[in-house]
Amino acid sequence: MTTTPRPGAPGWTEYLAEGNARQARKRVCADAVIRDPHGRVLLVDPGYKPGWDLPGGMAEANEPPVDALRRELSEELALDLPVQGLLVVDWVAPHGPWDDLLGFVFDAGTLTAGQAAAVRPRDTEELKGCAFFTPAAALPLLPDAQRRRLEQALAALTNGRTVYLHNGIHPW
Template identity: 35%
Template sequence: MTNRKKVSVGGISFDGEGRILLVNPSYKDRWDLPGGILEAGEDPVGGLRREIREELGVDCRVGQLRSVDYGASDWEGAEVLMLTFFVELDARSPQDFDFVDGEITEVAYHTPETALTMVTPRMTDRLKVALGLVPDGGHGILVRRPLPAAEPSHR
């Protein structure tokens, strides 16, 4: 059995009014944070900077890690570890972004309350932890999820 784990990174960026930048990916039904999947040998900070450059055409400074989440299976059947950081973008106005790779169709800033309604339920959980709207999970910044059922022992 091969170990099929992925690491995804996402960045929370605020405008001067405390609103969160969301992106509308062409390949998803819901809005999302800018970011993506790390490439082989790539560290989370470097990967998030690369993803933001590819998606928005701007550089960023990656700040504090704000949430960690785990998924047992993504759309390709791989385990995924999801890291969410605060980021400061080199541009703040949606007009300053350049959708370099074509994955993003639009960007907009939204209040945290509105943003929570526009993303997937899993992203909502991560944003709530990252923004301090719910208590952290049992291990600091880990999103609380029910533990999977234990597999029966084969003894």
């Protein structure tokens, strides 16, 4: 029987590395709710999948979700916005060829009229377009999981409480 090394003892770092190599990894996405002065929500039209989406994207290895969001907003829309808070954490079950995922939705605030008018896709290979929609008009444009996530994010903006979801639905 092998004993677990004590912290700082010889073999401790190797013991931790072995545990790290065996533990599950999670994919992470980070999206934003960005509004214009009229309360409309910014959606993006990705060229690599059908339908509209919230601005944001996938985190890179060892990248914090909020940093992933900032990077994606800069790369895709040339936006540098202060993230104002976390609205939603959504655990998404494995589906198709994909393992599970943790989806974060952050509040990226309200743009001025001038900022909103100037928003354009910077990465035209990844985004076909972007536009502001009223929440009622935005929700039907989104795939089911993203629609549920946006509904909950808008509710979190109203009541000031971050929401935890499983596949876009409250688990309790």
